[in-house]
Amino acid sequence: MKTAPKKATRIKAGRIQRANYKWIYLFLLPTIVIFAMFYLMPIAQVFVTSFTKWDGFNAPKFNGLTNYINLFTNSSFLIALKNLLWWCVIALTLHVGFGTLVAFVLYQRPHGWKFTRTVFMIPNVISAAAWAMIYKFIFNNDFGILNSVIRVFNPNFNVQWFYKSPWAFWAVTFTWLFYAVIVTLVVLGDLMNIPKELNEAALMDGATGWQLIRYIQLPLCRASIGTSVIASLTSRIAMYEQIALTTSGGPGDDTMSLPIILVKGIMDYRYGYANAVGVVMFIIGLIVLGIVNKLFRMDEADY
């Protein structure tokens, strides 16, 4: 005979527990204050002032959707969106793919794997701004190493990578494409947490190396790969130094990005307009977060 399921009863907090509430709130208070001051209020201010004409000095004046209309009718903005889409596709496939591949190679612990891992981490110690300057030398037409190597095969090769269409887009892409150490470390961490017994059981059942990767290891790295995708895509949305210090969004608008448009707005004392760009970046980031969370089922446990 089936019995009706018991309703969950809420246990009333005892006197001692109620006395502890004030300590709970007290200990939460600093976090809440810091979160409100440095996250919530600035975000709210960005949203509110994106609907205003504001020079940063005088009081903002409400101007409705003017900033957004100006933004969406700006040809540079549309090119920046297109560039962002392409960079996201490249980040999702090549950047995260490369980092994951390196993680799987290091997981096999080949000879010198620790040294390789350390060397692979070095670029992350150097700031993006410094890397941009280094790449200006690497891609220099006259004495850059890239063109020097190409000229061994084609002596007449002359390309100013950062200043010529369509090469500038790819030159900017190369400033971040292979620096996937965060992806590698996160994925490698998940790989190392896979119980040995799973691998052994699969091998005993006759799984090949590729089947092991395809059916055991990759699925169990789902969350870490998803995290890497989120980190990589949000980095593309916020990417500024690599472009500002090399092409400034040029030649023309070939490498234009949303942060460059935002900074230009600030230069012109159009803070409301700049904040409208910030809102668009924020919304794109939220959409990316939501899609990746769903695709990679990041709320589900593996075990």
Place this chain on the structure above:
Amino acid sequence: MTDWIDSTPAIKDVLIDDSREYCSNEDGRVMVMPLATVRPIGFFYNSAMWSTDADISAMSMDEFVSALGDQKIAFSTAENGWVSALFLTALVAEEDGGVEWLKSGIETKITDFNQPCFINAVAKLQNLLQNNAASNSVGAAYADAANAFMSEQAAIIANGPWMSSDFESSNSDKWSNGFDGAKVRASLFPGDVGIADTASLGEWWISASASEDEIALAKAFLEFIYSPAELEAYMLAEGGDAPKLTYSDDFKAKQGETQVLADLAADTTTDTVFVPRILDVIPASVANTEFGKLLPSLADGTCTPEQFAQWMSDKAAEASAE
């Protein structure tokens, strides 16, 4: 500070009229200390690589380019394309209506670049970029352009008199390839054009919330730095001209000891045409980002002067949108 300035002849008499007018409200109240000195920008040339007996500032720009021959000019296209912008300013100033067009941007930033004076000047700049630019000009920041000049890869660089300190022997660590700072000479641009914005804000103001003591101290400080001795000391260090100051003999003698400052002072006469920098009379984002971005395309010929002008106009319109 209007009353104080008017009752202090030692200061009132040295202030540049254009600057005082710019620093004043519609009712004539002075809100910011006006300028007493102006540092006209011209260019420096390495006399060991190129020189001429003719008075360069008295030449036309065409005569100057012709006299230049194959000599190289250090340009920059990165950052705000500073060095290129200075040459472009001089080229615009030499065109019919160019001076007026540049000065029209002092009060309200220029947003329409489809003007013959600008397009013609850009065409000449393109010619210089293609035929006379130092090899590292495309993609060069200011430091790269300065390095090209001080390593004898270029005979000419445009910059302000403050660069004179780089040519002193104490800064010889910046030199290479036989460059000698003592061989550097200076000149205003052909057409006796000096780039200087006399209608601009000064560097000092007194806060309205300052106490009486603080205001008194501030005024004493301003009287000190606007005194003839201090103005002369400033000009000896940084170069420039105080058009309303009577120079002491000591100052004239010392100024002559720095060749480039003496050259610029000799070129600065009552006939000198002062024009504002083009970067100062266009919207900030266009000056700091858009201008330099398109220079490489201008240099390699993929962008025509007309397209360049239209691009600048489009970007200025975006920057000024309400």
